[in-house]
Amino acid sequence: MERFFATCPRGLETLLAEELAAVGAHGPRPVPGGVAFSGDWSACYRANLESRIATRILWQLAHAPYAREEDLYRLALAQDWPGHFDLSCTFRVQITAIRSPLKSLDFATLKIKDAICDRFRADLGARPNVETRAPDIRIQAFLTARAATLYLDTSGAPLWQRGLRHANVDAPLKENLAAGILKCVGWQPGMPLLDPMCGGGTFALEAACMALDRAPGLERARFGFECLKSFQSKTWNAVRATALARVRENMAFLSIWASDADARAVQATRHNLRMAGLEGAVDVARRDFRECVAPAAHGILVVNPPYGARIGSDEQLAALYPRMGQTLKHCFAGWTACVLTADVRFPGLLRLAPKRKTPLFNGPLECRLYEIPIVAGSARRQKTAQQ
Ligand SMILES: C[S@@+](CC[C@H](N)C(=O)[O-])C[C@H]1O[C@@H](n2cnc3c(N)ncnc32)[C@H](O)[C@@H]1O
Known part of the structure; x- marks a missing residue:
């Protein structure tokens, strides 16, 4: 051992x-x-x-x-x-x-x-x-x-480098953080999932791979352990073959939606999905968040909006967040909005109360993952989780 x-x-x-x-x-x-x-x-x-x-x-x-x-x-x-x-x-x-x-x-x-x-x-x-x-x-x-x-x-290059993301955008999330967020909020394959500010499509890619049981390392060229003298190639080949055999090839639509206001982000998401052979699995559109409507009666909306330290000025963000809150209240009743941001003003500006707040680090940046159940007609504050 x-x-x-x-x-x-x-x-x-x-x-x-x-x-x-x-x-x-x-x-x-x-x-x-x-x-x-x-x-x-x-x-x-x-x-x-x-x-x-x-x-x-x-x-x-x-x-x-x-x-x-x-x-x-x-x-x-x-x-x-x-x-x-x-x-x-x-x-x-x-x-x-x-x-x-x-x-x-x-x-x-x-x-x-x-x-x-x-x-x-x-x-x-x-x-x-x-x-x-x-x-x-x-x-x-x-x-x-x-x-x-x-x-x-034993890994070599960090494991979030899955070999999946070919086109990049500003401030992409690392794949392992995106996958961790999906698990943290309880998303399961089959549940409707929407990322309305998808950037390079990290959430959509991770979710589609999870739904198809594609092990995240299957596309990597190599791992550090292959250079060690203790390397057991037979064991590794067996481990890889077992993971490959589990992959579901069904390319039907997976109830995953991704959109972004920026045409380059939409292009990057489409390109990344195409390179991963996941084109049909995700619905990708160019759309401003304020024009989004819920694509299903309930589901998980996961989003990593721009925030000050990375992109967008403070004033722009202070204007964006209340508008996000309005869209969520008017169009996403029955959904849970899961928002990762480093901006501590976020819950106040959104004017919606999170039921859970999880501290997470995006590299060195201390963020919070807010989980906000959207209740029909609810503009009033629900019971706030510890602020
Ligand atoms: C931090 S990035 C998201 C990165 C993404 N999670 C990834 O891993 O690539 C924020 C994204 O929000 C988009 N965005 C900003 N304002 C928007 C709006 N009003 N509607 C839709 N998308 C918007 C930007 O174009 C950008 O792609």
Whole structure:
């Protein structure tokens, strides 16, 4: 049994733990920023291939107390790096730290890198090259006030890079955050879903893939674990074949609607769906949000409106939000509106009361996911969830 740590956008740890349990992880334990679990290589490969929420799956090599850079050097030197990867592989070391007493994380990174090279030189008489942009091997150190953990990254490029999004727009959501939001609000395949500000179509793409049981990693060119000496190609091929066999090919309309006021966004969404072979599965239209009407009697409206830090001026947004509120009240009774925004003025300006408010991080940006049941004729405030 190996020990792993799956990282994810903050706020989605509990949902990730459920996902990991479903792919064979033992004892998934959510902590801020991710989920610790143990399992065999098959569980690691399945987590990489099937988790919609994880950002990376890290394989834990060592965990020990430390106080100085020298302790990190010794801990790294003691690891059997030549037993983990080939001299011909390029590598990179990165450090994440919370309350570390060390003065310079750059210097600590250098010490770990030196230890890896020294261990290779001692064992094989030569050292592998460092590559910061697209290394074969990523080594991650996590430092707290007193303990250091060394990991080998089994994912490589982050898992939200599904290989699905070909055309980009301003401020797209990461795929794993979009999938996590859909799970967080309880969307299930078959429920009507509308994103009326779809940008590049991230919600629609994720929802369609979920509905067709397409594992999110099926289109990726490769994973980090393929460069490790522990790579079990037979196990990986079996894991991939099982996921492929589950995919539903039915290309019928999936009750997913996506629209945007911007023609380029509509074009990008159409292009991304076409490239993913999902053209018929989603209805895409150019439409201003204020002209949207509910396409079904009930459903989930999920939206990531523009917000100040990314796009749109404060005044424009202060004008947009009340209009969104009016459209929701007049045209979406019976629906639940789920809105991700970093703008704390949002619920006040919308003039609708959320039943739940979940803190979520969109990268470094602290956001809230508001879930707002739209009740017929309800302009008055319903009971507000904790503000
Ligand atoms: C933050 S982006 C959405 C990104 C999207 N979730 C993605 O992952 O690509 C906000 C989008 O809202 C659209 N938008 C802004 N005002 C709009 C309006 N009044 N009606 C419809 N769409 C609007 C913008 O064109 C932009 O594509």
